[in-house]
Amino acid sequence: MPVMKLAGNLFLVGLMGAGKTTVGRALARRTGKTFYDSDHEVEARTGVRIATIFEIEGEARFRDREAAVIADLARLDDIVLATGGGAVLRAENRQVLRRHGTVIYLRAGIDDLLARTQHDKNRPLLQTADPRAKLEALFNERDPLYREVADLVVDTSQQNVNQLILDLEHALAAHLNGHAGYAP
Numbered sequence: 001m002p003v004m005k006l007a008g009n010l011f012l013v014g015l016m017g018a019g020k021t022t023v024g025r026a027l028a029r030r031t032g033k034t035f036y037d038s039d040h041e042v043e044a045r046t047g048v049r050i051a052t053i054f055e056i057e058g059e060a061r062f063r064d065r066e067a068a069v070i071a072d073l074a075r076l077d078d079i080v081l082a083t084g085g086g087a088v089l090r091a092e093n094r095q096v097l098r099r100h101g102t103v104i105y106l107r108a109g110i111d112d113l114l115a116r117t118q119h120d121k122n123r124p125l126l127q128t129a130d131p132r133a134k135l136e137a138l139f140n141e142r143d144p145l146y147r148e149v150a151d152l153v154v155d156t157s158q159q160n161v162n163q164l165i166l167d168l169e170h171a172l173a174a175h176l177n178g179h180a181g182y183a184p
């Protein structure tokens, strides 16, 4: 049984390591919504890992696949969708997300993002000599886009995921009931 009832679709955006997949899965469990992850869906449709898609087809083709997945999933009802970190780069994705649900920007500092991503090799953009510099560049480029698309901004730097989910539910309930409290 869901612990919390929140209307409509919930879309999570943010950089690699912000916690979209982790938080999204838990949020879906607690709200009774169905969880999807656009990265997992791209991998399911192609049958290969994201790193392999980048290697063989390049980033632009990956973005096409990602956009197709987001367009399909966003039209479902009552889902939580964790989007890929770069989904906001395309205006069409930002439009689809805004149109079909409540968008939540999970925001964390570079130190946390780095710590949370350093052992996973399936993030091709971070397979570089200086992942910190790369994350900083991505943050500078994308933070305005995440903010543009988001209904809510939530700081995920606090390490306790359970507390984070409770804070997020509180912010969402306030937002959906029309209170300004946590608006970006």
Ligand SMILES: Nc1ncnc2c1ncn2[C@@H]1O[C@H](COP(=O)(O)OP(=O)(O)OP(=O)(O)O)[C@@H](O)[C@H]1O
Pocket: 014, 015, 016, 017, 018, 019, 020, 021, 022, 023, 039, 082, 083, 084, 085, 116, 117, 123, 156, 157, 158, 159, 160, 161, 164
């Ligand atoms: N609030 C948090 N505190 C501590 N660790 C976290 C937190 N959120 C996520 N993590 C950990 O950080 C790692 C990355 O999290 P996750 O995969 O959910 O990020 P993501 O936003 O989905 O990244 P990507 O865009 O690459 O898919 C995981 O190991 C997860 O357990």
Ligand SMILES: O=C(O)C1=C[C@@H](O)[C@@H](O)[C@H](O)C1
Pocket: 015, 016, 039, 050, 083, 084, 085, 086, 087, 122, 123, 124, 125
């Ligand atoms: O930030 C990004 O551009 C990416 C994030 C991941 O979720 C994947 O979608 C892929 O590794 C690209």
Ligand SMILES: [Mg+2]
Pocket: 020, 021, 022, 037, 039, 082
């Ligand atoms: Mg993820």
